[in-house]
Amino acid sequence: MINFRKQTLITTTLVCLLPIVLGIFMYSDLPDQIPVHWNAAGEIDNYMSKPWAVFGLPVFFAVINIISIVAITNDPKRQNQSKWMKRMIIWLVPALSVILIPISLLVSIGIRISVPFVVTLLVSILFIVIGNYLPKSRQNYTIGIKLPWTLHDADNWNKTHRVGGVCFIVGGIILFISNLFQLGKQTGFLNFIIIISTIVLMVLVPIIYSFVLYRKDQS
Structure with missing residues (x-):
């Protein structure tokens, strides 16, 4: 069980950091400010500096991922958790990282999404x-x-x-x-x-x- 926890923690954390690879690949084409928030009308209303968007956001997601997995796997009543819901929660933060961060990077270079x-x-x-x-x-x-x-x-x-x-x-x-x-x-x-x-x-x-x-x- 301990090995499984460590493997899950390492795998999901690495997935959270995957957008860094895309960010490095696109870095020279990215503007200095990357859109990171949209209002109800679909208009960009908040930006983040390029270094923070490329490197900081994936690290932020990775930290949130570590905290959530540590909490879930150390629940005294973890045997009562729905196995499917547990898997979903474990992979939710990595999924958000590999979906949302690339979208922000693509929008920043003019791709309409x-x-x-x-x-x-x-x-x-x-x-x-x-x-x-x-x-x-x-x-x-x-x-x-x-x-x-x-x-x-x-x-x-x-x-x-x-x-x-x-x-x-x-x-x-x-x-x-x-x-x-x-x-x-x-x-x-x-x-x-x-x-x-x-x-x-x-x-x-x-x-x-x-x-x-x-x-x-x-x-």
Whole structure:
């Protein structure tokens, strides 16, 4: 198990650092400022210096990856974690690194990519997948809907995660459909409102449901 953890940690960290290779290859063609953030209308609203974008961002992702894997693999209740969700969380940060950083570099040299569309598409698919596997995760301290009431009672955890799974699937489908109808700046703000509203409901509904279950059991 220790060897497996070390191998996973090393492999995923190296994947996080892969964009550095692309950055070095493109370095002479890159502008001094690299776009790293887009607003609701799909317009670039924040930049990062070339050295930081090429070298700093992959290192940042690598550090986040190390922290997340150490937390997941040292959970006292890790045996209850959904195996698929565990794999997904382990590979999520490396996937973001090899997708998002190259997109920023390509956009900086003039290649047209609708970054908000791509990101929302990926997030919607991620939500649907999470919703499918969320009910299969049992009580643990790192993966799932970790509330005082779900961690206190296994039945509350299981019921809340079934409801949360439905919320994530429905929310993911809504985001996926709304993203397909995104037509550019004219609908960018509306799409942003839909995204925020959907995510807020996805978070609040399981929390409220869990609290209601807890209060009902206390009465």
